[in-house]
Amino acid sequence: MTRPDLHLHTTASDGIYNAEQLARLVQRASVTMFSVTDHDTMAALPEAADAAYDRGLAFLPGVEISTEGDEEVHILGYGVRYDDEVLQACFRQAAEDRKNRILGMAEKLKNLRLPLSMEDVLARAGSSVGRPHLARAMYDRGYVNSVQQAFELYLGKGRCAYLPRVTMTAAQAISLLRDRGAVPVLAHPGQIRWPIEKLLPKLKIWQEAGLRGIEVYHPANQLNYPYWDRLARERGLLVTGGSDFHDGRGRSHGQIGETAEFWPNACDDAWALYRAANKNQKP
Ligand SMILES: [Zn+2]
Ligand SMILES: [Zn+2]
The missing domain is CATH 1.10.150 (DNA polymerase; domain 1)
Incomplete structure (x- = not known):
């Protein structure tokens, strides 16, 4: 049985372990498929892929794009190529x-x-x-x-030295990832501060833009796993999951592998994503 963790950070963004150290921890946590999804950078992907290969672990290259300014909607992209110059230019701009x-x-x-x-x-x-x-x-x-x-x-927002964040919209990030052959997935919907009446119509727009999945099994969704799982499957979206491990501390970031415990179809769902990400990359 594959035990996946598809949302992990390294020192290339705000994690505290480099890719090699992270792969060691992944293996120690008995996780057999992992993805590195740093914020707006793919810098750790080559090292992570090597470290996974050395340990016989399945690896899915990823990235996590910050969108919607201060609303902080995060879009995961799976199957990105670290040397993709279009994506690299976007992340430099970010x-x-x-x-x-x-x-x-x-x-x-x-x-x-x-x-x-x-x-x-x-x-x-x-x-x-x-x-x-x-x-x-x-x-x-x-x-x-x-x-x-x-x-x-x-x-803070609205205070005298405050300036709003400048980012892509979620729909822009989704189209960008789709155009670059990656699989766009909505990260941790439970962390988005919008009420559900605002989020659901957005989800429809994002799906039209190319959204392929929802990160259901994330610590921020813990109270609503059945809801998001059902919603994703009803809408024909892939179900994904990961701990969002940064340093092993904090409320919304979990420990490596922990979300796999709550994820009934973890093995099948993870391989469905893996296949989708690899299929897209075929020339
Ligand atoms: Zn995030
Ligand atoms: Zn994250």
Whole structure:
């Protein structure tokens, strides 16, 4: 029986283990098929594929695209090619947009007489800069009493140094992935803050744009697994699942392999996705 975990992060985005270390942990957790799905980057995929091969594990290359700005709808793409230049250019643009937003927010802070060294902020960030890095720098400069206070007073939505996130829409990300031969899947619907009356019509639009699956078995959906499982199958969508492991801490990110425990058809569903992802990539 295949035991899948199809949603894992590495140091290429905000995970704490590199691909080789992650593959070791995957094997230790008795997971036999895994996917690396870093945020807006495919940088870890070659190393992850090698590490999987060395251990005799099935591997599905993936990516997780942030869409819909602050609404934070995440779209997973399975079967992406790490050397796809169109996707790489999109992810470079996404990184640029993220950086420009933070530079813009720092500029606002400067006008509020709260200057920060951007070198320092960017050095904290590694590959992906975000508001937490600004907040931490503000705390270190003594501008706020806590990181939380930085958000409450300055960086949170609608606060005086806030700027909205610039991203693709979910439909754009879905079409992009489809056009690049990948399988687009809606990540953790339970984490989307929209009411279900807003989400369901969107799902229809996304399916028309090429959405092929829903990530049902994710820690954020834990209370509603039967609901999402039924909905996906009724609509002819693939059922996928993964822990969203980053570092083994936090509420919405699980431990490697944990969602497979709750996933009755894990083996068949995972191979259906695997086949779909590989079929698409045939020239
Ligand atoms: Zn996500
Ligand atoms: Zn994730």
